[in-house]
Amino acid sequence: MQSCESSGDSANDPLSRGLRRRGQPRVVVIGAGLAGLAAAKALLEQGFTDVTVLEASTCIGGRVQSVKIGHATFELGATWIHGSHGNPIYHLAEANGLLEETTDGERSVGRISLYSKNGVACYLTNRGHRIPKDVVEEFSDLYNEVYNLTQEFFRHGKPVNAESQNSVGVFTREEVRNRIRDDPDDPEATKCLKLAMIQQYLKVESCESSSHSMDDVSLSAFGEWTEIPGAHHIIPSGFIRVVELLAEGIPAHVIQLGKPVRCVHWDQASARPRGPEIEPWGEGDHNLDAGEGGQGGEEPRGDGRDEDEQWPVLVECEDCEVIPADHVIVTVSLGVLKRQYTSFFRPGLPTEKVAAIHRLGIGTTDKIFLEFEEPFWGPECNSIQFVWEDEAESGTLTYPPELWYRKICGFDVLYPPERYGHVLSGWICGEEALVMEKCDDEAVAEICTEMLRQFTGNPNIPKPRRILRSAWGSNPYFRGSYSYTQVGSSGADVEKLAKPLPYTESSKLAQGSSSKQQPGHLLSSKCSEQSLDPNRGSIKPMQVLFSGEATHRKYYSTTHGALLSGQREAARLIEMYQDLFQQGT
Numbered sequence: 001m002q003s004c005e006s007s008g009d010s011a012n013d014p015l016s017r018g019l020r021r022r023g024q025p026r027v028v029v030i031g032a033g034l035a036g037l038a039a040a041k042a043l044l045e046q047g048f049t050d051v052t053v054l055e056a057s058t059c060i061g062g063r064v065q066s067v068k069i070g071h072a073t074f075e076l077g078a079t080w081i082h083g084s085h086g087n088p089i090y091h092l093a094e095a096n097g098l099l100e101e102t103t104d105g106e107r108s109v110g111r112i113s114l115y116s117k118n119g120v121a122c123y124l125t126n127r128g129h130r131i132p133k134d135v136v137e138e139f140s141d142l143y144n145e146v147y148n149l150t151q152e153f154f155r156h157g158k159p160v161n162a163e164s165q166n167s168v169g170v171f172t173r174e175e176v177r178n179r180i181r182d183d184p185d186d187p188e189a190t191k192c193l194k195l196a197m198i199q200q201y202l203k204v205e206s207c208e209s210s211s212h213s214m215d216d217v218s219l220s221a222f223g224e225w226t227e228i229p230g231a232h233h234i235i236p237s238g239f240i241r242v243v244e245l246l247a248e249g250i251p252a253h254v255i256q257l258g259k260p261v262r263c264v265h266w267d268q269a270s271a272r273p274r275g276p277e278i279e280p281w282g283e284g285d286h287n288l289d290a291g292e293g294g295q296g297g298e299e300p301r302g303d304g305r306d307e308d309e310q311w312p313v314l315v316e317c318e319d320c321e322v323i324p325a326d327h328v329i330v331t332v333s334l335g336v337l338k339r340q341y342t343s344f345f346r347p348g349l350p351t352e353k354v355a356a357i358h359r360l361g362i363g364t365t366d367k368i369f370l371e372f373e374e375p376f377w378g379p380e381c382n383s384i385q386f387v388w389e390d391e392a393e394s395g396t397l398t399y400p401p402e403l404w405y406r407k408i409c410g411f412d413v414l415y416p417p418e419r420y421g422h423v424l425s426g427w428i429c430g431e432e433a434l435v436m437e438k439c440d441d442e443a444v445a446e447i448c449t450e451m452l453r454q455f456t457g458n459p460n461i462p463k464p465r466r467i468l469r470s471a472w473g474s475n476p477y478f479r480g481s482y483s484y485t486q487v488g489s490s491g492a493d494v495e496k497l498a499k500p501l502p503y504t505e506s507s508k509l510a511q512g513s514s515s516k517q518q519p520g521h522l523l524s525s526k527c528s529e530q531s532l533d534p535n536r537g538s539i540k541p542m543q544v545l546f547s548g549e550a551t552h553r554k555y556y557s558t559t560h561g562a563l564l565s566g567q568r569e570a571a572r573l574i575e576m577y578q579d580l581f582q583q584g585t
């Protein structure tokens with residue numbers, strides 16, 4: 001590792017000049033979900049005062065969305081605090097009394113089995129039969145044994161065999177099927193039921209992974225996701241309370257709602273000699289790419305910088321406002337990046353990052369809440385699980401669009417009824433969830449009721465009086481629910497996604513343009529490690545940083561992963577500037 005300490009005259013570098021004049025670097029955070037809020041809060045707490053959060057939608061929270069109806073809160077997004085010991089979300093909630101009303105039934109240990117303490121899961125078949133409890137238990141034990149095997153490939157570096165296609169779904173289906181078929185004790189009818197249950201379990205699993213199917217999830221990478229020890233918890237007053245607690249430390253003016261960002265123009269200072277003008281889309285091409293020359297004109301910003309001084313990053317919003325910044329922290333979902341990375345960054349992202357965006361996966365998991373006048377289920381029933389007997393031999397979890405409802409794995413009974421009323425919460429994932437999102441409430445309520453009638457064998461179940469559901473896949477600000485390691489990807493791709501720009505290796509721009517020395521001796525060693533330009537021996541300060549759940553190698557897909565990723569990126573900047581702050585410049 002090279003030290004920054006010999007790299008030049010601080011008096012004449014952009015970072016310290018900017019700081020001297022304005023006292024502060026300007027940081028723009030894109031997105032006011034948990035990652036964005038955690039990043040902004042950490043920066044503000046460390047003395048950064050020029051921080052702006054730009055949020056596309058009209059509320060904070062992102063994929064945390066709690067809907068209050070009467071006394072109850074329904075979570076369209078995050079529901080569970082996954083694990084407690086060392087989970088920052090748990091500690092925040094606990095310290096602020098958010099878990100005081102969490103009932104035993106809203107606290108569970110081990111792999112999540114929703115509301116399992118409040119009765120038993122009713123596994124029903126499409127012929128209206130209930131699968132006996134002992135058969136369900138035997139199957140569940142068998143499935144869990146195989147699930148544990150799936151973890152070992154990553155944890156013990158076991159090689160995956162070719163037949164598994166490195167897919168959790170293919171491996172699990174084959175392994176469980178073979179064990180069922182090889183069991184000498186089970187009669188044929190029981191074997192058939194157990195074989196049909198595999199698909200139901202895989203549907204639940206893919207809802208938890210937010211993949212279209214477990215066939216898409218990488219077997220060799222599956223075990224890298226790490227469970228935090230301790231119980232899982234529900235926050236009765238709503239997960240959004242955690243978001244509100246984070247936001248309490250952030251002055252209102254910092255967060256701009258309804259402010260979608262269109263494009264992040266980075267590497268501006270090294271790309272061109274003068275401040276560019278931004279043309280709105282449709283009124284001519286963007287011409288901000290490196291090497292296209294300056295636009296000239298007046299310095300429009302009144303930000304205290306010299307006319308010839310450059311902001312490294314310009315954040316262009318949908319409303320055409322352009323916000324100059326020293327650093328931008330991008331927290332938008334992997335789904336948004338997949339859809340928009342080509343237009344969202346100018347110059348474009350390095351090939352390695354683009355490849356990581358392609359390789360990693362994000363699918364849609366949606367929830368469907370149905371409220372009934374009266375319960376038609378017994379008090380001992382905690383969930384209704386749909387097992388299609390004709391799927392015993394199926395090799396796929398993909399359905400034609402008109403059969404989208406077959407992907408609904410089941411409905412959980414929300415508990416306690418004094419809080420929620422008589423409400424069932426259903427889960428659906430993948431392409432079929434996207435089809436569901438296109439249907440209207442009436443059609444979804446109708447089809448769910450039909451399924452409940454068919455599987456319970458009770459044709460008199462009335463239609464629900466209310467339906468509430470999510471639409472994470474089609475929402476342009478999310479484009480999916482949460483990320484997973486898709487077949488062909490690994491944790492290394494998560495690291496690549498998280499790597500700040502410009503890259504160490506990316507020396508091209510520095511060579512071709514700015515000859516200014518960067519404030520190497522004022523930057524900490526961590527920063528120098530990441531941004532030292534090996535060809536010039538100078539520092540390129542980080543301009544675009546990436547956080548959000550998909551950038552956390554061990555805790556992707558979770559709220560704590562999102563929060564920690566925001567803090568991680570804030571810490572990079574805090575460390576980079578700590579010496580300057582200490583000098584009181």
Ligand SMILES: Cc1cc2nc3c(=O)[nH]c(=O)nc-3n(C[C@H](O)[C@H](O)[C@H](O)COP(=O)(O)OP(=O)(O)OC[C@H]3O[C@@H](n4cnc5c(N)ncnc54)[C@H](O)[C@@H]3O)c2cc1C
Nearest residue numbers: 031033034035056062063078079080261548549558559562
């Ligand atoms: C159905 C569902 C169930 C879940 N269940 C759990 C659970 O039980 N436990 C758990 O821990 N986690 C759960 N999660 C995952 C958890 O919600 C997420 O991991 C976490 O909230 C992601 O936070 P984030 O800040 O990374 O991203 P986000 O919350 O997506 O924040 C990014 C923000 O960027 C904004 N944005 C997007 N585009 C732009 C733009 N162009 N300009 C400006 N702003 C933009 C978005 O509006 C959004 O607010 C669940 C998620 C879903 C969808």
